Amino acid sequence: xxxxxxxxxxxxxxxxxxxxxxxxxxxxxxxxxxxxxxxxxxxxxxxxxxxxxxxxxxxxxxxxxxxxxxxxxxxxxxxxxxxxxxxxxxxxxxxxxxxxxxxxxxxxxxxxxxxxxxxxxxxxxxxxxxxxxxxxxxxxxxxxxxxxxxxxxxxxxxxxxxxxxxxxxxxxxxxxxxxxxxxxxxxxxxxxxxxxxxxxxxxxxxxxxxxxxxxxxxxxxxxxxxxxxxxxxxxxxxxxxxxxxxxxxxxxxxxxxxxxxxxxxxxxxxxxxxxxxxxxxxxxxxxxxxxxxxxxxxxxxxxxxxxxx
Numbered sequence: 641x642x643x644x645x646x647x648x649x650x651x652x653x654x655x656x657x658x659x660x661x662x663x664x665x666x667x668x669x670x671x672x673x674x675x676x677x678x679x680x681x682x683x684x685x686x687x688x689x690x691x692x693x694x695x696x697x698x699x700x701x702x703x704x705x706x707x708x709x710x711x712x713x714x715x716x717x718x719x720x721x722x723x724x725x726x727x728x729x730x731x732x733x734x735x736x737x738x739x740x741x742x743x744x745x746x747x748x749x750x751x752x753x754x755x756x757x758x759x760x761x762x763x764x765x766x767x768x769x770x771x772x773x774x775x776x777x778x779x780x781x782x783x784x785x786x787x788x789x790x791x792x793x794x795x796x797x798x799x800x801x802x803x804x805x806x807x808x809x810x811x812x813x814x815x816x817x818x819x820x821x822x823x824x825x826x827x828x829x830x831x832x833x834x835x836x837x838x839x840x841x842x843x844x845x846x847x848x849x850x851x852x853x854x855x856x857x858x859x860x861x862x863x864x865x866x867x868x869x870x871x872x873x874x875x876x877x878x879x880x881x882x883x884x885x886x887x888x889x890x891x892x893x894x895x896x897x898x899x900x901x902x903x904x905x906x907x908x909x910x911x912x913x914x915x916x917x918x919x920x921x922x923x924x925x926x927x928x929x930x931x932x933x934x935x936x937x938x939x940x941x942x943x944x945x946x947x948x949x
Contacts, residue, residue: 645827645830645831645834645863645864645865645866657903658868658903658904659689659938660898660905660906660907660908660937660938661689661690661839661871661906661907661908661909661937662686662687662688662689662690662907662908662909662930662933662934662937662938663688663689663690663691663692663841663871663907663908663909663910664678664681664688664690664691664692664909664910664912664913664916664930665691665692665694665737665909665910665911665912665913666678666691666692666693666694666912666913666914667693667694667695667708667737667912667914668912668913668914668915669708669716669717669720669914670716671914671915675719675720676913676914677723678691678723678724678727678913679723679726679727680925680926680927681727681732681913681927681930682726682727682730682732683927683931684941684945685931685934685941685942685945686927686930686931686934687930687931687933687934687937687938687941687942688732688930689732689733689907690732690733690734690735690804691724691727691732691733691734691735691913692734692735692736692737692776692841692909693707693720693724693734693735693736693737693770693772694708694736694737694740694778694912695707695708695737695738695739695740695742695778696712696736696737696738696739696745696763696766697738697739697742697744697745698738698744698745698748698749698759698762698763699744700744700748702758702759702761702762703762704762705762705763705765705766712766712769712770713769721770721771724770724771725771728771728773733773733774733804734770734771734772734773735772735773735774735775735776735804735806736766736767736770736772736774736775736776737775737776737778737808738763738775738776738777738778739777739778739779739780739781740778740780741780743780743781744781746777746779746781746782746783746787746788747781747782747783749763749783749787749791750783750784750787751787756787756790756791760791760794764798767799773803773804774803774804774805774806774838775795775803775804775805775806776806776807776808776841777791777792777805777806777807777808778807778808778841779807779808779809779821779822779823779824780821780822781821781822781823782822782823783822783823783824784823784824785824785825785828785829785832787824788822788824788829789829789832789833792805792833792836792837793833793836796836804838805836805837805838806837806838806839806840806841806871807826807829807837807840807841808840808841808842808843808873809821809822809826809840809842809843810842810843810846810848810849811842811843811844811848811849811856811857811860812848812849813826813842814826814840814842814860814863814865814870815856815859815860815863816863820848826840827863830865834869837869838869839868839869839870839871839906839907840869840870840871841871841873841909842860842870842871842872842873843873843911844856844857844872844873844874844883845873845874845875845881845882845883845884845911846875846881846882846883847882847883849873849883850883851872851874851883851885851889851890851893852885852889852893853893853896854893854896854897854900857870857872857897861900866904867900867901867904867905867906868904868905868906869906870906871906871907871908871909872894872897872906872907872908872909873908873909873910873911874890874908874909874910874911875910875911876910876911876912876913876915876916876917876926876929877915877916877917879915880911880912880915881911886919887918887919887920887932888919891932891935891936894908894933894936894937895936898936898937905937907937908933908936908937910929910930910933913926914926916928916929916930917929918932920932
């Protein structure tokens with residue numbers, strides 16, 4: 641018998657109708673010595689709903705919190721935080737990504753209460769400093785179920801019900817009896833604490849999922865997951881990880897996913913922004929990927945622009 645998972649948290653959707661999300665992860669903030677601006681994503685035709693700033697690391701000493709390799713409040717990060725606030729003022733939500741491929745952050749937040757508090761306190765201060773709208777938990781190391789629940793619970797206590805909590809499992813993490821990277825069961829987490837989790841940024845790449853067709857997505861839905869909470873994660877450039885697919889294949893697959901239940905499709909996220917490309921317009925800037933995703937996932941945005949024009 642397949643598990644029956646809870647429906648989407650009412651507090652995360654409020655009274656507004658569900659809207660499919662377009663999410664950009666942004667980790668490479670400087671490329672070839674130049675600052676990578678995210679302000680082009682303000683263009684209405686990009687349709688971006690959320691930007692996730694990566695990657696926050698809790699290092700070996702409590703209080704040593706970095707954004708990639710530098711202190712999060714280092715001068716080099718000031719242009720990034722300034723642009724984030726401009727996007728927030730236009731309605732785009734800004735999250736931070738904790739963890740990822742570099743292990744250690746979650747091991748430090750797991751276990752004894754005193755150790756959790758020692759490492760969580762500086763993370764809390766970082767979230768306040770950056771004025772983040774939420775936190776994406778990319779757990780790519782062993783962590784206990786009580787440990788991740790404690791972390792989510794503390795974040796909700798400290799930042800309130802409007803603070804967005806997402807997780808970033810590989811696609812097999814949302815399928816029954818399949819290996820994944822996080823240690824705990826996402827099924828058990830959703831049953832126990834799903835009301836506090838807005839959605840899952842699900843990685844359909846690097847061998848954990850396939851975007852050549854909808855088979856892996858259907859396996860997830862068959863396990864009882866609410867499609868509103870499953871955001872389809874893809875790589876935006878062949879250099880960003882195995883599993884990149886060209887525009888025509890990706891658009892066909894996403895369209896088929898969306899058409900299964902247009903009112904409930906969770907959306908799409910791309911790893912990552914700075915070198916995002918489209919095969920149809922390879923010379924365009926990285927914002928072109930978001931524009932293409934808007935055409936497929938949120939066509940009503942473009943229809944609205946045509947009406948205004």
